Structure formats: structure tokens, C-alpha cells
Amino acid sequence: MDLPTLPTQPDMDNTAVTLDNQEEYSDIERESGTQTIDPNAIILAEALTDKAISWQIHNCKIIKKTVTQDLPLPFLYHYDSLDDAIKQTHPLTPELLLQFNTPMSAHEAAKLIGIDEELLTSPWHVKIIGSLVVFSEALQLAVRLHWTNTGKETQQVYTKDAADAIIAAFKDWQFFGRVDVLYKNNKQILISIDELNPNTQALPAESLLTIEASGDYQQLLATHALAAIVKLEADKADLPWFDKAILERIE
Template sequence: MNMTDRFILQEVLTDDVPFRVHNVKIDKFICEQDLPLMLLAHYDRLSDELKAQKPLTDFFGQMNDQVTTAQACAIFGVSPDSLRPATHIKITGTSVIVWDDFPLALHLQFTNTAKDSQTTDERDIAQAVADEIGNILLSGNVNVLHKNTAKELVSVDLSDDEFVITPSDNYTRLPNSHALATTQILNHIRHTTPQAMAYLNHALRDKIMEHAQERF
């Protein structure tokens, strides 16, 4: 086997390789107003003037309670208009990117937050979703489809440990450390040289906004 027959997955991703998006699927899409939040999160959104009048120490025993905006205002003893209900957004999904000439396919997961949802004060739903797309990160499992028996494909994690991706007609799930190394590289490229991954960034944005428009 020639050296040119051996490929390191993470290096392939940083090269000028013509990947394309095969599909983008949305698994979870939450965009709702005034879901319960910890009381501490509501307190953080109070004005400085109200915080001075309502010391945090008065509510220590309830800080982890999950309450709505109206319930929080009642607990704080402030008028109902002292807090504006937040918009909660959670987006998760998957995308498959393909290098046809290899051939090679990566099944990737993405999300806008590791939390239950991300909150924003933006009232316009479409704008809130559009703003949140900028926080989308690839994370979680990475599955690789590699069928070419003439080429050796190896994944190298952040500790330089190698994992050989055996040619198969089925996807191979990368070990967690190798999935992390892969998504870290892809996220770095997306945010430092977005033009290099415009094909994926545009596909994610288009699919998410299409989904939002269907919902609202």
C-alpha cells in the first residue's frame, strides 16, 4: 500500500476537499415563550434598581425553583411588567456530508446549546431563530461511511491515538474521543474560515429557517 493510500480523517477535513451536503434533518425544534426557568435566571434579568430593592439573599432558598415569569414576579414582589417573558430556543439535528471521489460520508449531529434551551429577549420569532443559528455547533456522535477497500482511513484523536475505520457497507461510529476531535476541527473551520464550509453553514441555515417558517 502506498502512503497516498492512507488517509487521516481529521487531515482530510482540513484539506481543500470538495465535500457536499447530502441532507440536513431537524430532530428537535423548540421555540416557545415563557417556559419555566430557575428563579436565579429570572433574578439576573431584573433591573439594577429592583435588584437593589430585592437583595438576592432574600431568595436563596428558592433559587433553583423552576418558575414562569409571572410566578417569579410574584415571588420577588414586583409588578408583572418588571420582567419580560424570554423566548426559549432549542435546535438539534443531523447532517450528512459526502466526499464523492473517495467516497466518504460523515453523519454529524448539531445543536445550538447543550442546555435544555437557550433564552433570548428577542420577541420576533423568525429573528430569534436566525440569531440562534450563529450558535449552532457540531457535537456528539460522528458516524463514518467508508467502503473503499483500496484506501486506509484512520482517525486520530486529540491525544494522537489512532482508530482504524474499517471499510464497510455500514456506518462506523467513532469512539467519543475521535468524535470530539472531528467536531472540534469542523467547528474551528466553520468559525475561522466560514467560506471553507459555506456549503454546510448555508444548508444548516436554510433547513432551520425553512423549519421555522413551517412552524410559525
């Protein structure tokens, strides 16, 4: 008579090894100061550059605007704007070379060279700073970003009028500065990452920032703001809603 088949006993040795491995991995993770990313979490920089998300732009505005021809420039800039024919009749002298980096107006530069001021081409000095809010109703996420045409004090643009100077200056506008986040979804984790190992998906604990759901804007730490901006700048050409909103505002 055949004996009934007995239920298989679990391999306690293997189970113990598995548990030991899990505990050992957790210990290593804690000791190394690393964390793994929740696969269901929203990663801020990735979401902001995801073309599949229906992003909308709100409250795009200018905060500070400088468009003028009256600011001083180093003498070198004034001299370089001259026609070659004028440079030949008014060559650089040791006295002029000493003034190369001296800031001055077009009037002062013309007097120094010994020519009529109208022969100099004065550039437009353009510096416009603005902000906008990009938001997704589906994610209940809004992010306030800042933009400008240059990181310098001003950008010098040689055009006939101010309107053309502004358009030319914003061919290469950029995001910069602080980033503020408004997140109202308490059903899904929102995180920011400023350093990630692409091979292991593990990252230093200090590189992971959990952004809590709140009814108020929260300013990102500088390193996380920079990480978001770097990602936005890298993908900006594929995110035309930013360009459209900013160019409409400055015109």
C-alpha cells in the first residue's frame, strides 16, 4: 500500500540564509548611508521634463527689466565697434591701450579716440528676470521657476532698437535661482534627487529629499534646485511651453 505523500517541510536553513541576507543588505545600506528609491514615487526633475504629463504655465511675469544704451562699457568694446576704415585712421596708441578695460560711456570713448560719437555703435544692455509657475492638475503639483536672458550683470546686444535687442537676447534664455514647490497630493510620495548612481539606483541618503504634501510653497534646497534646473536646461528644447510663455511675456 502506498503511503500518503507528506507535506513538504520548508527548508529552514535556506529561509534563515535568505533572512540573514536581507538583514545583512539592510545593515550594509544603513552603514553606507545609501537609500533606494520607492518605485512608485514621483521624481521631481523627471516629472518636470516628462512630455506625457499635461503641464500648464501660469503667472509668467517679469520681476526686473533693464534695457538701455546708457550703461558704461570697457573701452575695448567701444573701439571694437568701429569700422575698420576708422580704426586705420585712428590706430591704437599706448595711451589708448592703457584704457582697454576702463569702463566708460560712448561719449567718453569717442572723445578719447578723437572721433565723433555717432561713429561708435552703442549696444543695448539687456537684463530681464522673471518667474513662472508650471503645474499639473493630475499630479496636484506646481513648481515656481525663475528665468533670465543672462547670468551676467547685463547682456550687450547690437541691434537698431530695443525690441529687437530683447528678442535677440532671449534666443538663449535660461532657468536659474530658487525653485519653489507646491504639492497637495498626499497619496503619492514626491521626491527630489541631486545625486544618483545610474548603475545601482542607490544614492547617498543626503541626496534624497522627500517633499511633503502641503498647502504652501516649499523652497527647495540649493542643491536640489540646481538638479531640477540642470535637467530642465538639458531637455528645454523638447518642452516648448516654457519658451512660448516667456517669449509672449517679453514682447
